[in-house]
Amino acid sequence: MPPTPCSICQRERAMLRRPKTLQRLCRSCFYAVFETEVHQTIQRHGLFKRGDRVAIGASGGKDSTVLAYVLKLLNERYDYGLELFLLSVDEGITGYRDDSLETVKRNRDQYALPLKIISYEELYGWTMDRIVEAVGRKNNCTFCGVFRRQALDRGALLLGVDHIVTGHNADDVAETVLMNILRGDIARLQRCTEIMTAGDAEGAVRRSKPFKYAYEKEIVMYAYFKKLDYFSTECIYSPNAYRGYARAFLKDLEASRPSAILDIIHAGEALLIRADVKMPTQGQCERCGYVASNRLCKACVLLEGLNRGLPKLGISGRASVPDGPAVSAKQP
Amino acid sequence: MTFSATAQAMSSPPSARVRMLPPPNAMTTLHQAPELLRGPCNDDPFEEQMLWAFRHNQNVFVSARSTVMPASVAQGRLAHLARQLGTMCSRVENDRMETAAPSPAIATAAAASTVPLTQHQQRRRLLREMPCAKCKTARPKVVVRQDAFCVECFQRNVGAKFRTVLGKLRTPVEDAGGRAQMMVAYSGGTASRVLLQLADEYNKASRSQRFAGFYLCHVDESALAQDQDAATAFLEGVRRVAAEFTFTYVEEKLENIFDSDDPASMPAQKHWMLSVMPTRLQSSSIFAEELRAVLQQTTLCNAEKLRLLFSRIQSATTREDILEYFRQVLLRRAARRHECAAVWTADTATRVAIRTIANMAKGRGATLSHETAQTSELDEHGIAVWRPMRDTLDKEAVLYVYQRALSMPPPLRWPHHHRPRGKASIGRLSQDFIVGLERDFPATANTVTRTVGKLTPSAALDPTRRCPLCQRPADQDAADWNRLCTVATLDALRAGLADAKNSLPNLPLTFSDVVVTSSSTTGDRGDAKCGDTTAECCGSVNAGASTSCCENKAIKDSGTDDKPIDLLPTLCYGCFVNMRDLPAVLTFDPSRQDVDVCFPLPTFVGDMARQRVREEQLREHIQDFLLDDSDEGDANDEV
Numbered sequence: 001m002p003p004t005p006c007s008i009c010q011r012e013r014a015m016l017r018r019p020k021t022l023q024r025l026c027r028s029c030f031y032a033v034f035e036t037e038v039h040q041t042i043q044r045h046g047l048f049k050r051g052d053r054v055a056i057g058a059s060g061g062k063d064s065t066v067l068a069y070v071l072k073l074l075n076e077r078y079d080y081g082l083e084l085f086l087l088s089v090d091e092g093i094t095g096y097r098d099d100s101l102e103t104v105k106r107n108r109d110q111y112a113l114p115l116k117i118i119s120y121e122e123l124y125g126w127t128m129d130r131i132v133e134a135v136g137r138k139n140n141c142t143f144c145g146v147f148r149r150q151a152l153d154r155g156a157l158l159l160g161v162d163h164i165v166t167g168h169n170a171d172d173v174a175e176t177v178l179m180n181i182l183r184g185d186i187a188r189l190q191r192c193t194e195i196m197t198a199g200d201a202e203g204a205v206r207r208s209k210p211f212k213y214a215y216e217k218e219i220v221m222y223a224y225f226k227k228l229d230y231f232s233t234e235c236i237y238s239p240n241a242y243r244g245y246a247r248a249f250l251k252d253l254e255a256s257r258p259s260a261i262l263d264i265i266h267a268g269e270a271l272l273i274r275a276d277v278k279m280p281t282q283g284q285c286e287r288c289g290y291v292a293s294n295r296l297c298k299a300c301v302l303l304e305g306l307n308r309g310l311p312k313l314g315i316s317g318r319a320s321v322p323d324g325p326a327v328s329a330k331q332p
Numbered sequence: 333m334t335f336s337a338t339a340q341a342m343s344s345p346p347s348a349r350v351r352m353l354p355p356p357n358a359m360t361t362l363h364q365a366p367e368l369l370r371g372p373c374n375d376d377p378f379e380e381q382m383l384w385a386f387r388h389n390q391n392v393f394v395s396a397r398s399t400v401m402p403a404s405v406a407q408g409r410l411a412h413l414a415r416q417l418g419t420m421c422s423r424v425e426n427d428r429m430e431t432a433a434p435s436p437a438i439a440t441a442a443a444a445s446t447v448p449l450t451q452h453q454q455r456r457r458l459l460r461e462m463p464c465a466k467c468k469t470a471r472p473k474v475v476v477r478q479d480a481f482c483v484e485c486f487q488r489n490v491g492a493k494f495r496t497v498l499g500k501l502r503t504p505v506e507d508a509g510g511r512a513q514m515m516v517a518y519s520g521g522t523a524s525r526v527l528l529q530l531a532d533e534y535n536k537a538s539r540s541q542r543f544a545g546f547y548l549c550h551v552d553e554s555a556l557a558q559d560q561d562a563a564t565a566f567l568e569g570v571r572r573v574a575a576e577f578t579f580t581y582v583e584e585k586l587e588n589i590f591d592s593d594d595p596a597s598m599p600a601q602k603h604w605m606l607s608v609m610p611t612r613l614q615s616s617s618i619f620a621e622e623l624r625a626v627l628q629q630t631t632l633c634n635a636e637k638l639r640l641l642f643s644r645i646q647s648a649t650t651r652e653d654i655l656e657y658f659r660q661v662l663l664r665r666a667a668r669r670h671e672c673a674a675v676w677t678a679d680t681a682t683r684v685a686i687r688t689i690a691n692m693a694k695g696r697g698a699t700l701s702h703e704t705a706q707t708s709e710l711d712e713h714g715i716a717v718w719r720p721m722r723d724t725l726d727k728e729a730v731l732y733v734y735q736r737a738l739s740m741p742p743p744l745r746w747p748h749h750h751r752p753r754g755k756a757s758i759g760r761l762s763q764d765f766i767v768g769l770e771r772d773f774p775a776t777a778n779t780v781t782r783t784v785g786k787l788t789p790s791a792a793l794d795p796t797r798r799c800p801l802c803q804r805p806a807d808q809d810a811a812d813w814n815r816l817c818t819v820a821t822l823d824a825l826r827a828g829l830a831d832a833k834n835s836l837p838n839l840p841l842t843f844s845d846v847v848v849t850s851s852s853t854t855g856d857r858g859d860a861k862c863g864d865t866t867a868e869c870c871g872s873v874n875a876g877a878s879t880s881c882c883e884n885k886a887i888k889d890s891g892t893d894d895k896p897i898d899l900l901p902t903l904c905y906g907c908f909v910n911m912r913d914l915p916a917v918l919t920f921d922p923s924r925q926d927v928d929v930c931f932p933l934p935t936f937v938g939d940m941a942r943q944r945v946r947e948e949q950l951r952e953h954i955q956d957f958l959l960d961d962s963d964e965g966d967a968n969d970e971v
Contacts, residue, residue: 008822021820033819036828044816079833181688182769182776184783213817242773249765253693256758257649260693263909266813267697270905274788 019217050081053161058086060100063167065230089151090119092127100231118155156205168209171216177268193268477774493723494530511544512673523729524678548579553586555635569741584662587634592935604938626896637932648757650910657802679719682726685780690762696906698790799904800940806904902944
């Protein structure tokens with residue numbers, strides 16, 4: 001049988017089967033298609049303005065490494081006029097974060113982007129290792145997720161950037177949509193499909209997910225063929241059983257119908273909440289001024305618990321559904 | 333406030349304080365629970381101390397004396413007492429037994445509470461140690477979620493949930509025009525059997541709440557059954573059950589979906605066929621780019637069309653979706669014919685949760701609330717779908733049938749039923765997912781049901797534009813939306829690269845070359861569409877399916893009404909994805925070159941698509957004279 005030609009350019013020999021459409025593509029068409037999709041996402045949603053200072057939340061993992069690479073490339077190709085930075089959070093997890101930060105440092109040199117590392121230790125006086133010692137392994141993801149969100153924002157303020165981009169991909173968004181339905185979090189259900197946070201509150205830095213429509217598998221494929229340098233170990237504290245169910249289900253769906261991930265995002269975007277449903281209003285934390293739904297922001301509550309030796313403080317006692325991290329709690 | 337149980341010595345609260353402290357209602361509740369208070373109430377310090385502690389926002393101390401009862405019983409009573417007192421319940425349950433130095437007996441209980449029990453063990457314990465959660469007297473027989481009930485309370489509970497939902501639903505109908513006729517959908521399954529029973533009892537219970545009339549509608553799917561004997565036996569079983577009730581029995585055959593609503597609209601001997609044209613037959617893309625509805629001569633009867641359709645759809649997900657929508661169309665049609673205001677379906681909480689997840693996975697978010705709420709929006713004929721069993725679990729329905737020994741038709745397995753094995757379809761996957769979660773997290777279905785209860789149909793929906801296939805209001809942007817987040821063709825790629833400012837330093841050299849030269853392929857394809865479609869039809873449709881495929885062309889050219897209709901842009905997102913999936917079989921199995929790509933369609937699909945296209949054309953005609961908001965602004969400025 002003759003080699004199959006690439007179904008886009010019809011010339012080169014097809015090298016891979018694209019997970020999103022199952023088309024057979026050659027390598028260069030795959031790169032071009034992947035990059036163009038990210039570009040179109042950025043254009044259509046008007047994520048950036050010329051002259052924006054943009055921090056890339058970099059964990060050293062595949063998503064953020066590819067994001068840094070692609071953004072730098074698109075910035076040159078389409079002349080967005082962005083000033084890019086790498087921003088990493090050091091949670092203080094021995095054997096995981098210290099290794100991945102090494103990757104980020106290599107990326108800094110490879111892509112010639114300035115890097116800022118901000119640590120839980122300096123922000124909160126606690127490393128994740130010590131938090132896990134205090135609270136045990138059960139709810140530690142809550143701490144990590146809540147703290148990371150704030151840490152990124154604070155790092156962004158230190159860098160003086162207008163915008164943070166994170167490597168959340170389509171799989172993450174779809175999974176979060178399902179999770180929020182399953183645990184009845186109606187406010188997050190509506191928020192989690194937004195590609196960019198409103199950023200209207202003063203001091204809040206805008207955040208966006210340029211990979212919102214990019215499949216995880218394609219990101220891995222891109223990193224693999226481009227031989228990008230990334231760190232691929234799971235967090236040593238991470239296992240979250242409930243999220244695991246959703247993830248496994250999503251993989252099954254994708255196998256059954258490749259467009260299912262996009263379909264979930266489409267469905268999530270179309271959901272509309274009844275006008276008479278009471279939604280939490282967002283205010284400011286009395287203590288630190290950060291966005292909060294209550295009097296104090298979650299980070300301050302958790303931190304107070306840690307400092308007073310009551311680590312259970314602020315962790316809700318939902319009997320059936322463990323309080324998994326929201327989308328923001330994923331590795332940046 | 334944190335409660336903890338400890339055996340450490342503690343001075344008993346003064347008795348005077350005990351007497352004046354408990355709020356009167358709490359006291360009453362306690363006395364109404366003889367099971368709980370059985371035993372030496374007065375010299376058992378347990379309740380006294382509990383009440384005292386509750387009143388004083390203090391920790392609950394369980395003295396060493398109370399541990400003469402088995403630890404597990406003490407624990408159960410502690411939790412139960414707290415539940416009696418309202419708000420404190422959950423906190424007691426969450427934090428109880430968290431102590432520094434528990435007594436041996438309590439320590440055992442505490443250890444037991446930290447090691448998670450299996451669901452089975454928890455059920456066993458509930459049944460053994462607690463009285464019925466409702467009446468507090470009888471021995472429980474069944475466990476639903478985390479509560480154990482006796483048989484009477486359980487059955488009353490199922491009925492009460494049904495009546496609560498129904499009470500809310502009937503008010504608007506009655507406000508609008510008094511007594512209405514109702515149609516109960518009965519599939520022959522467990523949940524709809526319960527629905528039937530409950531509807532009957534509701535109707536008999538009192539004269540004032542009686543509806544004007546009840547119909548019972550069964551959609552007969554035996555045309556799709558492989559084992560005709562079993563299907564006949566099943567149908568007879570359904571009729572036997574129906575005969576037990578006073579409701580008027582209506583039977584709708586699934587194949588009648590191909591009958592026209594309005595016989596005048598369709599010339600006899602013709603029917604709509606869906607002709608699928610994949611991007612390129614040899615292409616590796618799995619998606620169709622062209623779907624046309626064409627009118628063809630036919631000699632097929634309805635049942636043959638139905639079988640042909642279902643045998644040709646390869647994707648189990650698409651098949652189950654289409655079956656589901658056909659059923660709904662038939663039920664609504666029957667309701668319209670018999671002038672019923674609503675169709676009642678037996679969608680339980682479990683079923684609603686499964687449908688929620690499945691519909692999300694199929695991209696049907698815009699109409700999700702429509703499909704899962706207690707009542708759907710009214711359709712164009714003013715008929716709604718009610719789901720009075722929305723708060724009942726599947727498990728409860730099965731238990732109910734079992735306990736009351738309700739009559740059931742003989743079991744039947746459908747080949748095309750939405751029960752493909754394993755990971756074949758999205759519906760099946762969603763079912764396994766929800767049922768699996770329910771096992772570990774028994775509140776899953778109810779949480780999902782509550783969540784989707786807060787949704788409302790998307791603002792993007794235009795109720796006047798319906799998807800021809802599923803008859804739901806269609807969101808308009810299905811194809812566009814997809815194009816924007818997936819670059820699948822060379823044209824799209826070139827468009828995306830067009831605004832590159834720099835000379836694509838990161839692209840391979842060959843690519844810019846390709847960008848220039850390959851435009852001819854796409855152009856050709858556009859011109860060749862018509863010829864291709866026909867040729868493909870003739871080559872592929874077997875003799876039985878379409879006797880005169882080539883007449884197609886003649887029909888196409890003869891009059892505007894018979895022009896093939898481009899179906900894809902008229903579909904809602906969910907149907908768009910379904911239909912785009914159709915040619916998957918063409919590309920997955922290269923050895924089957926002769927595969928069929930024509931699908932018979934119900935009349936209403938083609939008719940509605942044609943109507944949509946006409947409206948679109950009309951709109952284009954008058955486009956220049958329509959004012960949108962920005963134009964209006966300009967006009968005002970001029971004035």
